[in-house]
Structure formats: C-alpha cells, structure tokens
Amino acid sequence: MTEALATPPQKQLAADKTSLITGSEAIAVACKLADVDVITAYPIRPYDTVMQYVAKLVSNGELDCEYIVAESEHSQFEIVKHASAVGARVFCGSSGVGWMYAFEALTVTPALRIPMVAMVGNRALDDPGAFGVEHNDALAVRDLGWQLVWVDSAQEALDTALIAYRVAEDRRIFLPCAISCDGAFLTHSQALVKVPSQEKVKAFLPRYDRGDLLLHPDNPITVAPQVNEDWLMEIRRQTAAAMDRSPAVIREAYADFERIFGRSYGNPFFEEYQTEDADVVLVGMGTLSNPVRVAIRQMRQEGKKVGFVRVRWFRPFAAEELAATLGRFKAVGVIDRDFSLGSPYRSGVLATEVRAAMYPAPNRPPIVGFICGLGGREVTVPAVREMTESVYLAAEGTTQPGTKWIGLRE
Amino acid sequence: MNAFLAPNDYKSPLKPIWCPGCGDYGVLQALYRALSAVGRPPHEIAFISGIGCSSRIPGYTTAYGFNTLHGRALPIAQGVKLANPDLLVIVAGGDGDGFSIGGGHVPHVIRRNVDLTYLVMDNQVYGLTKGQLSPTSPRGLKTVTSPMGSLEQPINPLLTVLAYGAGFVAQATPADMPGMTALIEEAIRYPGFSFVNIQSPCITFGEEDQQLKAHKARMKPLASLGHDPANQLAALDLARAYGTELYTGVFYRNPSPPPTYDALVRQRQVELQKGEPRSRSRVLDGYLKA
Numbered sequence: 247m248t249e250a251l252a253t254p255p256q257k258q259l260a261a262d263k264t265s266l267i268t269g270s271e272a273i274a275v276a277c278k279l280a281d282v283d284v285i286t287a288y289p290i291r292p293y294d295t296v297m298q299y300v301a302k303l304v305s306n307g308e309l310d311c312e313y314i315v316a317e318s319e320h321s322q323f324e325i326v327k328h329a330s331a332v333g334a335r336v337f338c339g340s341s342g343v344g345w346m347y348a349f350e351a352l353t354v355t356p357a358l359r360i361p362m363v364a365m366v367g368n369r370a371l372d373d374p375g376a377f378g379v380e381h382n383d384a385l386a387v388r389d390l391g392w393q394l395v396w397v398d399s400a401q402e403a404l405d406t407a408l409i410a411y412r413v414a415e416d417r418r419i420f421l422p423c424a425i426s427c428d429g430a431f432l433t434h435s436q437a438l439v440k441v442p443s444q445e446k447v448k449a450f451l452p453r454y455d456r457g458d459l460l461l462h463p464d465n466p467i468t469v470a471p472q473v474n475e476d477w478l479m480e481i482r483r484q485t486a487a488a489m490d491r492s493p494a495v496i497r498e499a500y501a502d503f504e505r506i507f508g509r510s511y512g513n514p515f516f517e518e519y520q521t522e523d524a525d526v527v528l529v530g531m532g533t534l535s536n537p538v539r540v541a542i543r544q545m546r547q548e549g550k551k552v553g554f555v556r557v558r559w560f561r562p563f564a565a566e567e568l569a570a571t572l573g574r575f576k577a578v579g580v581i582d583r584d585f586s587l588g589s590p591y592r593s594g595v596l597a598t599e600v601r602a603a604m605y606p607a608p609n610r611p612p613i614v615g616f617i618c619g620l621g622g623r624e625v626t627v628p629a630v631r632e633m634t635e636s637v638y639l640a641a642e643g644t645t646q647p648g649t650k651w652i653g654l655r656e
Numbered sequence: 657m658n659a660f661l662a663p664n665d666y667k668s669p670l671k672p673i674w675c676p677g678c679g680d681y682g683v684l685q686a687l688y689r690a691l692s693a694v695g696r697p698p699h700e701i702a703f704i705s706g707i708g709c710s711s712r713i714p715g716y717t718t719a720y721g722f723n724t725l726h727g728r729a730l731p732i733a734q735g736v737k738l739a740n741p742d743l744l745v746i747v748a749g750g751d752g753d754g755f756s757i758g759g760g761h762v763p764h765v766i767r768r769n770v771d772l773t774y775l776v777m778d779n780q781v782y783g784l785t786k787g788q789l790s791p792t793s794p795r796g797l798k799t800v801t802s803p804m805g806s807l808e809q810p811i812n813p814l815l816t817v818l819a820y821g822a823g824f825v826a827q828a829t830p831a832d833m834p835g836m837t838a839l840i841e842e843a844i845r846y847p848g849f850s851f852v853n854i855q856s857p858c859i860t861f862g863e864e865d866q867q868l869k870a871h872k873a874r875m876k877p878l879a880s881l882g883h884d885p886a887n888q889l890a891a892l893d894l895a896r897a898y899g900t901e902l903y904t905g906v907f908y909r910n911p912s913p914p915p916t917y918d919a920l921v922r923q924r925q926v927e928l929q930k931g932e933p934r935s936r937s938r939v940l941d942g943y944l945k946a
C-alpha cells in the first residue's frame with residue numbers, strides 16, 4: 247500500500263491591508279508592489295494624479311526606482327521603452343492627446359516586444375477641449391499589438407496592474423499592456439481597496455527576465471533592424487503569434503491570482519451581471535458599469551429581465567466566447583464611450599467589434615449600438631433605461647437604427 | 657488710418673479664470689495697453705497659444721485667437737503668418753509649452769526669422785496640472801513630482817533664444833507694469849522674431865521668492881546698468897544670470913534686422929513673376945535630350 251503523500255502545509259502569507267484610495271493611487275501602489283525599476287512621467291489630466299502618487303512613494307523611500315519627468319510624452323514613452331529593452335521593469339502612462347503625442351513610441355513598443363505596462367487615464371481627444379472620459383485615446387492603438395484592458399474600480403485597477411505585469415513580461419508574450427481607467431470617474435474617485443502584502447505579490451509576480459532578448463554587451467543583438475520586405479512580414483507574424491498566445495496566459499495569470507490573493511474575477515475577459523435569465527443585455531466597458539447596474543436593479547423590480555456584460559480585455563478580444571454568450575439573448579445593446587466616424591452602421595468601436603465577433607456565431611440576435619457619455623458626460627440611469635427600451639424593441643422585431651446617440655442635445 | 661483704440665477695445669467679455677494674484681493678469685493688462693499703443697485694430701491681430709494657464713490669454717482679447725495643442729503654438733503661428741503676412745501675429749504660452757514639449761520648434765522659428773512676437777509667461781512650474789516640475793524649475797525645487805527637490809538643471813530661456821540667434825530678446829515682470837508694457841510694444845514693433853520672457857509668478861504653486869513683491873525688490877533694469885542692447889556678447893553674458901539675477905529690459909536688439917522669412921517669400925514671388933511666363937513648350941523642352 248502506497249502511503250498517501252501528505253499535503254505540504256500552506257504557507258501563511260501576510261494579510262491584505264485596506265486603504266481608502268483613488269484609482270490613480272491604486273495604480274501607483276501596484277507599481278510599488280511590483281517593484282518597478284523605471285518610471286517616466288509628463289503631466290496631463292487626469293493621468294497626472296498617478297505621477298504625483300508615484301513621486302510621493304519614491305520620496306518616502308517606499309519605492310526604489312528611477313523616476314524621470316520627461317520633456318514630453320514622446321520622450322516619456324521612449325525612455326521606458328529602452329529601459330525595458332535592457333531588462334528594467336517599467337511603468338508609464340498618459341491621457342488623451344498626451345497619449346497621442348507619444349504615438350510614434352506607442353507603435354514601436356509592441357513591434358520591439360517590449361512588455362511595458364501603461365495606464366491610460368481615458369480622456370477626450372482635442373478638439374474641442376474636454377478633460378472628461380472618452381475611450382478613443384486608448385482604442386487608437388488597438389491594431390498595433392498592445393494588450394488593452396478596461397477596469398471599473400480602484401481595486402480592479404490595482405489587481406489588473408499586477409496581472410498586466412505578469413502577462414506582459416511572460417516570455418511567451420513580451421507585448422505591452424495598457425490599463426484604461428476612466429478619467430475622473432475612476433482616476434479621482436476614492437474607494438476602499440484591499441492592498442495585498444509584498445509577500446503575496448512576490449509569490450505571484452516573477453522577476454522580469456528578458457532572457458535572450460536582453461540588450462546587453464554580453465548578448466550582442468540588434469533591436470529594431472531595417473528589414474524591408476525581406477523580413478517584415480515574418481516579424482509581424484511573430485508579434486501576431488504572441489498576441490494569439492495571450493488569452494491562455496491571461497487565463498493562467500487570473501487563476502494564479504485567485505489562488506494567491508483569494509480574490510476571483512471569474513471570466514477574465516468579460517464580466518456578466520444578472521445575465522442568467524436575461525432576455526436582453528447591454529454591453530460596455532469601464533465605469534459606465536455603475537449606472538448600468540443601478541438601472542438594471544431598478545428594471546428587474548419592474549419585471550424586466552435585463553443583464554449586463556462588461557468587457558474587460560479588448561485586446562486580445564475574446565470573440566468566440568463573447569459571441570457564444572451574447573447568442574443566448576434576444577437582443578444586444580452595445581454602449582460605446584467612443585466614436586468611430588464612418589464605420590459600419592456609424593457605430594462606436596466596441597459595437598463594430600461585437601458585430602464582427604457575432605458574424606460566424608450560430609445565434610445572432612439583433613444588435614443596437616449606442617454612443618453615450620462622450621467627453622465626460624455622465625451616463626445616467628434614465629439613459630440606460632432609454633437604451634434598454636430600444637434593445638427590447640429590437641428583440642420584439644421592431645427594426646432599430648444601427649446606432650443611437652444617447653443623452654444628446656438636439 | 658484707424659481711429660484711436662483704447663486698451664479696453666482689446667478686452668473681451670470673457671472673464672479670466674486665473675487664480676487671484678496670478679502674474680498673468682498683469683501681462684494681460686500690459687498687452688491691452690501695448691496693443692493700444694501699436695494701434696492695430698483687433699481684426700488685424702491673430703493671437704496663438706498652446707496649453708497651460710497662460711495659454712488661455714487669446715480668449716481674453718478681442719483679437720482672433722487659436723488656443724492650440726500643447727507645445728504647438730509656434731508652428732501654427734508660422735502657418736498663420738505665412739498665409740496672411742499682413743496680420744500681426746502674437747504667440748503666447750508658458751515655460752512648459754515653450755521649452756519642454758514645444759522646445760523643438762523654438763530654434764527653427766528663430767532661424768527662419770518669421771515676424772512673430774513670442775511672449776513666454778515663465779513661472780517655473782506646470783500650474784494648470786497643479787504644480788509639477790517644469791523645464792525652468794530651479795535645481796532643488798520641491799514640487800509634487802519632486803518632493804525631495806529637482807535634480808535637473810533648468811533651461812535658461814534667455815540664453816537659449818540668444819544662442820539660437822533671435823534678433824530681439826527681452827525680459828519683463830508684472831512687478832514693473834510700465835516697463836513690461838513698453839517691452840511688449842517694442843517686441844511687437846521689432847521687424848522679425850521677437851521674444852519676451854515674462855517672469856509671471858504662480859501664486860498657487862510658485863515659490864515665495866518668485867512672487868511680485870520679491871520681484872519688485874530684486875529686479876534690475878538693464879538700462880540702469882548701462883547695458884547696450886546692440887551688444888550681443890554682453891547680452892549673452894547677462895543672460896547667464898537667469899535664475900540668480902532678475903534683469904528686466906532689452907537684452908539684445910539687432911541694430912540691423914535681417915529680412916524676415918515672410919519678406920523673403922514675398923520677394924521671391926515678385927522675382928518669379930518677372931520676365932517671360934514659363935510656356936508649356938518651354939517646360940516640355942526641358943525633357944528633350946541635349
């Protein structure tokens with residue numbers, strides 16, 4: 247008889263601490279926990295709050311990193327890109343037009359397989375000027391190899407930043423990851439956040455090891471060579487293959503996160519709210535989840551079976567899984583806090599992606615696109631009810647326009 | 657000939673939203689007075705700015721205004737001036753806009769010598785985003801992004817533009833309103849690129865020794881030192897004291913201003929219109945083998 251192996255005693259890791267912090271501060275705390283080596287900054291609202299919290303952590307001696315306030319966003323992103331190439335764990339971030347000013351650097355970062363983690367404090371693009379949230383800034387890099395994730399709470403911001411390092415720096419991936427936090431609604435709102443112990447983070451997040459891709463005199467390699475038509479396509483395909491491997495690595499990271507931190511996010515790619523028995527659902531990203539949840543609770547009391555699907559990871563996009571889920575309902579409404587002018591059905595970016603994902607699915611309920619809450623305008627509970635009415639009409643067979651602008655003065 | 661225009665004719669109904677006590681209020685008043693002295697009507701003036709507290713200034717005037725992107729005021733102003741050289745084009749912004757994110761444009765506008773007046777409201781801090789380190793922040797300055805003090809040497813705007821070859825370089829402070837008004841007027845009247853570094857204190861995030869009261873005590877008019885504004889070498893030497901001494905007045909005025917870019921463009925247009933127009937056959941003959 248073989249003796250059963252005794253389970254080794256589970257090592258007790260230090261408990262979480264609870265702090266009242268904003269979404270931006272949660273990201274800065276994650277930088278501290280991840281022991282980031284190089285951070286660069288350039289002020290633009292609402293992202294600038296992160297750089298202030300980081301500066302405070304550095305000055306208090308809580309975070310030992312090189313912290314450089316660059317002369318512009320372009321230099322800001324270039325500095326960390328190269329720091330990462332020589333083996334440093336890096337953090338960067340911006341908002342709106344600041345993010346756009348760094349666009350040249352943003353383009354080459356995934357192409358060079360740099361696992362940068364960035365925070366985008368989502369902000370409307372000029373002009374006209376507005377400080378409020380709109381998702382077009384982060385979405386602008388959606389085709390380039392950036393992994394893009396949207397969070398809706400300070401807790402999720404902190405946790406996702408740790409997960410982002412784990413995924414981005416995985417040797418199978420080596421692609422950057424941008425965490426989108428809605429300007430003001432998340433960057434500036436305080437909430438109680440469980441801050442995990444350094445010990446737990448250490449158990450979750452291995453050291454950044456660039457391996458054979460490390461730029462070092464002992465490892466002479468060429469970064470960013472001129473390859474022209476001879477090799478460009480093969481290199482592009484390698485970047486695409488890395489993105490294709492990303493979903494499995496994301497799943498692994500969330501499973502490990504749950505094991506070590508004891509907090510579960512369920513399906514990493516999208517979160518379902520009251521969808522079990524729902525007739526119709528709304529789909530959206532970011533903090534509009536809050537008014538949507540409130541409105542759904544109200545409508546449920548009135549007997550309307552409405553659910554909500556909050557998309558977290560936009561890149562990689564969980565197309566098959568999302569299509570299978572959305573196929574369960576009689577109609578789907580997609581709320582975009584962005585615009586994509588001249589796109590199919592004049593929809594926002596998310597609605598266009600959802601429609602593309604649904605095309606090969608066996609069940610294809612009608613889809614109504616909504617553009618709402620641009621430039622920081624609030625997505626209100628009555629607005630959510632108005633959108634739901636339209637989705638119900640679509641479910642009943644009344645043709646709805648491809649896209650409706652909600653909460654617009656006309 | 658235009659009728660007399662009073663300073664208030666350049667004042668828009670929009671009320672400034674700067675913090676009470678901001679140096680930019682003084683700059684705005686001096687600007688109204690200088691524009692009135694120059695006498696060009698508001699519709700012949702284009703006021704271009706970037707992003708920052710000081711870049712709000714075009715909206716507070718009755719001139720045409722364009723509040724552009726962060727750091728991009730100078731290229732846009734050059735476009736405006738070249739499209740309509742008859743306009744009086746004034747560019748305004750802060751030290752971050754001009755010497756950090758937009759710093760790359762400064763040498764090129766100077767070497768092109770486009771006839772613009774560039775007013776930089778230098779407050780040594782990013783005020784609009786609530787007090788981060790800026791390119792002119794002195795070494796050791798404690799800000800929200802440098803709680804232990806800045807490690808970097810600041811940019812010296814005066815030395816920088818002088819070294820790039822600007823034809824008119826001056827420094828002013830709202831602590832001396834008549835002096836600042838006269839300098840802005842002189843800068844506008846200078847035929848070519850002119851630059852005025854205005855020490856405009858940030859009342860909210862600025863240092864105590866950078867406020868108007870301190871300026872009043874510290875400022876030294878260059879005229880009183882016997883400085884000759886035609887002496888470029890002496891100007892460079894004096895400009896080195898940026899950050900330690902507060903010199904006001906004209907550092908350098910080119911005694912024989914070179915032609916401006918817009919004037920050269922006009923001259924070339926006239927030259928091209930002289931002589932035989934290029935006929936179609938003449939153009940095609942150019943492709944024939946010799």
